[in-house]
Amino acid sequence: MNESQITELQEWIKDCCGTPEVLGHYLDLAVEMLFYVEQGTFEQQELQDVVTVLRDLKQLFVNN
Numbered sequence: 001m002n003e004s005q006i007t008e009l010q011e012w013i014k015d016c017c018g019t020p021e022v023l024g025h026y027l028d029l030a031v032e033m034l035f036y037v038e039q040g041t042f043e044q045q046e047l048q049d050v051v052t053v054l055r056d057l058k059q060l061f062v063n064n
Contacts, residue, residue, distance in 0.1 A: 012060050016053060026053040 001009070017023040030050045033042060 009060060012056065016056055023053065026050050030054055 013020055013023050017026065026049060029042075029046065030053070033047065033050060036042075037047075
């Protein structure tokens with residue numbers, strides 16, 4: 001990644017999640033969800049939050 005991409009990623013993390021630790025939490029949840037997605041395992045809002053973070057992260061890299 002170049003400096004511009006790193007800066008944009010840092011700004012996105014701050015806007016989206018607040019801290020890298022919160023982003024890490026959502027990414028950990030995403031990996032866990034891939035293994036255990038069954039009805040009643042996760043709250044609907046948890047699934048939506050993880051999908052939103054992953055979608056935004058993808059867009060960040062696709063647009064650069």
